[in-house]
Amino acid sequence: MIDEILDKLDCSYTRRVLEEMIKINSVVGREGELALYLKEELEAIGLECELHDVEPDRPNIYGRMMGESPGRRLNFNGHTDTVPIVEGWDMDPFTPIVQEGKMYGLGSCDMKGGIACTLNMLRAVSNSGHTMQGELSFSGVIDEEAYGKGAKAMLETDFAGVDAIVLAEPYPGDETKPIPLGITGKILYDIKVKGKAAHGFRPQLGINAVEDAGKILANLDKLEFMDHPDFGTGNYSTLKIEGGYEIYSVIVPASCRFEVNRLIVPGETVQSAIDDMRRLVESLELDSEVEVGIKPPRYEAYVMSKDEEIIGVFDPIYREVMGKAPCYEYAYGITDANIFAGEGGIPCLHLGPQRGGAHQKNEYVHLDWLPPVSEMFTRIAVEFLKG
Numbered sequence: 001m002i003d004e005i006l007d008k009l010d011c012s013y014t015r016r017v018l019e020e021m022i023k024i025n026s027v028v029g030r031e032g033e034l035a036l037y038l039k040e041e042l043e044a045i046g047l048e049c050e051l052h053d054v055e056p057d058r059p060n061i062y063g064r065m066m067g068e069s070p071g072r073r074l075n076f077n078g079h080t081d082t083v084p085i086v087e088g089w090d091m092d093p094f095t096p097i098v099q100e101g102k103m104y105g106l107g108s109c110d111m112k113g114g115i116a117c118t119l120n121m122l123r124a125v126s127n128s129g130h131t132m133q134g135e136l137s138f139s140g141v142i143d144e145e146a147y148g149k150g151a152k153a154m155l156e157t158d159f160a161g162v163d164a165i166v167l168a169e170p171y172p173g174d175e176t177k178p179i180p181l182g183i184t185g186k187i188l189y190d191i192k193v194k195g196k197a198a199h200g201f202r203p204q205l206g207i208n209a210v211e212d213a214g215k216i217l218a219n220l221d222k223l224e225f226m227d228h229p230d231f232g233t234g235n236y237s238t239l240k241i242e243g244g245y246e247i248y249s250v251i252v253p254a255s256c257r258f259e260v261n262r263l264i265v266p267g268e269t270v271q272s273a274i275d276d277m278r279r280l281v282e283s284l285e286l287d288s289e290v291e292v293g294i295k296p297p298r299y300e301a302y303v304m305s306k307d308e309e310i311i312g313v314f315d316p317i318y319r320e321v322m323g324k325a326p327c328y329e330y331a332y333g334i335t336d337a338n339i340f341a342g343e344g345g346i347p348c349l350h351l352g353p354q355r356g357g358a359h360q361k362n363e364y365v366h367l368d369w370l371p372p373v374s375e376m377f378t379r380i381a382v383e384f385l386k387g
């Protein structure tokens with residue numbers, strides 16, 4: 001039976017839809033046109049579709065295929081947005097071109113390649129006439145590259161109840177990008193330092209907010225990071241600082257503000273991270289007043305057991321199709337799985353074609369990867385929903 005479905009996979013179809021999707025500009029903030037494209041394509045395959053506006057002209061797209069009887073529910077997910085165009089592209093980011101087995105274009109690997117493989121799988125299952133149990137569905141969500149608003153909106157729908165989600169992100173499961181069994185979370189500290197203005201020739205009459213901010217920054221290595229058995233510790237990185245005059249003037253600056261990214265591991269919370277920063281600031285006994293806050297985005301960390309069913313289904317399929325064992329890791333990063341698994345408690349599998357320059361100029365996807373990923377998706381769907 002599985003062979004009959006695999007026979008329906010069609011690499012030329014994957015490639016065609018991938019090209020068509022690259023041609024649609026879906027830079028974060030303008031996902032509407034791609035959502036409409038996907039709706040049409042999914043309906044042609046035979047899924048029942050719904051568009052839900054998360055923000056005006058920024059819909060999530062959902063499609064589902066019902067089995068002959070109730071059963072488990074498996075969702076294949078993709079984010080429809082891409083990162084903005086970075087400088088230095090050697091070609092038009094919206095005109096796919098193929099050179100030496102690589103298809104170039106914005107979003108080719110992150111993650112229109114994975115979505116194309118998902119469409120190929122759904123089309124094969126539908127065309128085979130195969131009857132499964134439960135529900136096989138697709139979700140295309142907006143805003144992954146920014147605040148994850150699409151994934152958060154999905155958790156407000158009936159899809160919050162699916163049994164597992166496969167994210168078709170560029171995680172080929174080899175040494176270049178192992179399969180995450182968990183991902184760090186993150187918060188963004190927003191720290192406001194308030195001093196006191198004075199003439200710059202008499203600094204002793206004021207409180208220099210910029211210098212006090214500098215003292216905090218110089219002591220960030222005294223933050224207390226929890227040591228997680230799988231992840232190790234989180235980390236921090238100062239991203240922005242602003243303070244002082246706009247037009248040159250010799251005034252002791254009365255305010256300074258800076259932002260620090262902090263990766264957190266399971267067991268650390270937003271509150272524990274805020275408390276940690278407050279403790280550090282108090283220990284410095286500064287004259288300035290310091291307000292420790294956070295601003296979006298923030299993501300929960302998550303960790304899954306290797307015994308999780310979706311991993312148990314995936315692992316032997318990967319070995320069979322790829323001829324080797326998959327690599328796993330506890331990843332430093334952020335994906336929509338931080339929302340689906342970290343907030344929604346839904347087991348998540350990341351799997352997709354090998355990445356080439358995601359978030360960089362001249363992004364590409366290795367075309368070689370599209371057939372095995374389509375095949376693994378198909379085998380995973382059939383196995384998970386066999387009833």
Ligand SMILES: [Zn+2]
Nearest residue numbers: 079110111169
């Ligand atoms: Zn992505």
